[in-house]
Amino acid sequence: MADIDALVAELTRAEKLSLVRGASDPEGTATGYLPGVPRLDIPPLRLVDGPLGIRAEGERATAFPATLATASTFDPDLARKRGAAMAREACAHGQDALLAPGANLVRVPHCGRNFEYLSEDPVLASDLSRALVEGIESEDVIATVKHFAANNQETGRTAVSADVDERTLRELYLPPFRAAVEAGVGSVMTAYNRVNGTHMSDHERLVGDVLKDEWGFAGYVVSDWYGLESTVGAATAGLDVEMPGVPSGPDDPDAEFEWPDGIPDGSRAGLFGEPLAAAIDDGAVSAERLDDMVRRVLGQMARIGLLDGCDRPGELDSERHRDLARDIAARGTVLLDNDGALPLADDDDVALVGPHIHEAKLGGGGSSETTPFHSVSPVDGVTARADGTVTDARGIPEIESVSLFDLLPFVDSGHDTQEGPDDEPSLDAAVAAAEDADVAIVCVRDASTEARDRDSLTLPGRQDELVEAVADANDRTIAVLRTSGPVETPWRDDVAAVVEQWYPGQADGAALADVLYGDRDPGGRLPVTFAPEGSYPTSDERRFPGVDSVARYDEGVFVGYRHFDANGDEPTYPFGHGHSYTTFEYRDATAVDETAVEVTVENAGDRAGREVVQAYVRPPTVEGIERPEREFAGAQPVTLDAGESRTVTFALDELAFSRYDDGWTIDSGRYTVEIGRSSADVRTTVEVYR
Incomplete structure (x- = not known):
């Protein structure tokens, strides 16, 4: 060296x-x-x-x-x-x-x-x-x-x-x-x-x-x-x-240009x-x-x-990278609700509806925009997998995309714009397609980018109206969310299933079909809490977006599920939530030592499935110290065949036991380790002492 x-x-x-x-x-x-x-x-x-x-x-x-x-x-x-x-x-x-x-x-x-x-x-x-x-x-x-x-x-x-x-x-x-x-x-x-x-x-x-x-x-x-x-x-x-x-700036140095909010002044460089x-x-x-x-x-x-002078040839668009992108997209898909509508039967006749079903949802706007060699749209992915008839209808106009680069006309994103069909969308056509199908799949999305925050957690455009109309036409309607984070789902009681796909990237439609048809158990769990827009701690403008350029983090450590636990509010979908196509049972939870526990998990269903076994720590009460009711301490994903059981061992993260007070400290006493399927779905507990 x-x-x-x-x-x-x-x-x-x-x-x-x-x-x-x-x-x-x-x-x-x-x-x-x-x-x-x-x-x-x-x-x-x-x-x-x-x-x-x-x-x-x-x-x-x-x-x-x-x-x-x-x-x-x-x-x-x-x-x-x-x-x-x-x-x-x-x-x-x-x-x-x-x-x-x-x-x-x-x-x-x-x-x-x-x-x-x-x-x-x-x-x-x-x-x-x-x-x-x-x-x-x-x-x-x-x-x-x-x-x-x-x-x-x-x-x-x-x-x-x-x-x-x-x-x-x-x-x-x-x-x-x-x-x-x-x-x-x-x-x-x-x-x-x-x-x-x-x-x-x-x-x-x-x-x-x-x-x-x-x-x-x-x-x-x-x-x-x-x-x-x-x-x-x-x-x-x-x-x-x-x-x-x-x-950086306009080609004409004398041109008047006001840098938008959230965009740094590109003329200031060379410091x-x-x-x-x-x-x-x-x-x-x-x-x-x-x-x-x-x-x-x-x-x-x-x-x-x-x-x-080392040689690093690298690897580009290889089969294993394509497979990995598809694997992540499928395993990251969360089944939020399912009233028996999923998985689909191979011969189901499908109505696939949504303003962007002809293009893969690659990501959000800004510096993360990536141009793939190829991509799979929901229409292509579902059509390739289905044995039944697939009818597609956009229903409503496309949602306007947003990007940091749209705010800077002199910067090229390097990202190709995906073009949709030229025909005018028709809500009536989407409803008719849903009425004639065994199952209706409605793909909806938000619009998110670097340099801009979303104005609302409501889906943009007429997408909520589209979901409601399709659900009225077909009792077996599946709503597929393709979002940057939590969104409002006012129609969730009217549809048979809700799926969160996030931004699935180039393998979009293929991964969607993998999950909808049950070729892959929906392996994702929520890394964020879904809740009504006004119930988050940052709904106070002092905390977000701030007043006089100051955002006050005075909610302290009570962010996400910690906030909802402390307030006793029930979120729409809690942190860690996600259903499977099979069922799992938990038993024999024991403490290995003060930093590790183990539990036996059994697939009690009739098909293979993937469970994400989660552990949370409840701290002892210390007078004068406010702590979250529970803190996530780790997870163990496990894939089990029908009837298979496995003992899962957790090495609990010390951060879940610790608090900071001019230095890290772990209070002496009894800690209850909750083991389950989400922050709100505890299946068993075990006590450890520190």
Whole structure:
């Protein structure tokens, strides 16, 4: 491995500065680019967008499902495989660092980027963040966990301050990032927002003290694109790399252009160029700090073999990547309700209805947009699987898509627009098709993008009307949700089944058919709580979107299911919820020791199925301390044949036992471990003592 200290000693200051500030990629494919130093055989470093698949400009790649769909599997092994596959595709495109995973907690159900994130719970988010990082780094690609920290909304994201107490930061919003560091993540991206009044790019306590000193992070900290607020403040706080480092804006520099809310001013760039050199000259930033920045970048380049000229051919659009995308989409699909309508019979005559049934739902808008080599629409997937007749009807006009890139006309997303049929949709035709079919499937969707939060949890357009009309025409109507997170389902009592597919990616229709026809047991469970819009803790405008650019996190640790438990409110669908096509029984729960329990799970049905066995911890009561009623402590997915049983062992996450009070503490006493199918469906309990 290269001698980093020797390399740093040989670099001129101009060369050092070139390694901490982005430049234009001569190949035009990278999202971010450091030019390297040819004189010393230091190659360029290419960074590429990638939460849902590689977004290299003008290139194609496997379009994986939304990250939230991976979270819905509750399966770190599957997440690890996804991370490795995306890394191989990055290598195939000549990219070195992947701008993934997104590890922010789902605090606000309206957040435009929830589909890129992992959960409302810190233990689940940490397990998956760790696995994704391990997968990416296993293929000699630098993983970049983002957006550090407390980036939980897109509204006003470049200015809003997340005002959050230390306990809440430590227990909820920091653990997924710490897990990424423990997994060996090579890079951390700072968020646009402020935390307690200070922009994250300038946040010395969180970046310098916590991330680097306390957690021992040895990689480099990179700004979000145009997310650098100052030169001296960022450099002394611990930021190492400015991206993209070059200005962006309309082609005509004299054109009047007002940067939209949530979009950073792209004309502000180069703060780690001449301004940093000047700051070093006047002593505001030490020369040693610049050396540290460079050393961190070169250290990660050396770790993945770039400085040794290693060959990383990668793998692109392979059969195993296609199969993996389909596997994640199917296993991440959640069966929310089922009144016996599913699985479908092979010879059922099907009416497939919805404004976008002729295109795969690849993802949300923004930097995660991916262009696949091929995709499968719901019509194609169901038609290929069905033995009966499949009739399709859009019913209502298409839902207007939204994207960050629509707000920036001078930026090309690199993502192909999918065209639907030219004919005018007819609600009457959709109803007629439903009346003539054995079963009606209605596919509905939301519209979500980076830089914008959803205005409402109501499905956009006339989609609720469409579901109601089809349900009136056919008692066996199945509603398929393709959403970025929770949505309202006012018709759920009128349909026979409700399926949540998230954003399923390129394998959309094939994975949908796998689940609807019972070729795959619906293996997904909810990583977020579905509830009426006004019942979430962030329904108070002080908490979201905030007042005077301050979002107050005064709900504390009571986010998601913790909030509903504390208030005694019954959600529409609780955290961890999801049905199977078979039934499972739990028995013989015992404590192995103070940190582990085991339980026997039996498939009591007549077909194979996949269960996600979940554990929650109820803490002892401590006077003067408010704690959640229960905290998720881990899950074990298990696939069982009919009549098969298996003993499942849980190594309970310490975070579920701990609380933060000027340091981590575990209260002495009795903890009740609840084991079951969701946060609201406990099947058995066992006590442990700490």
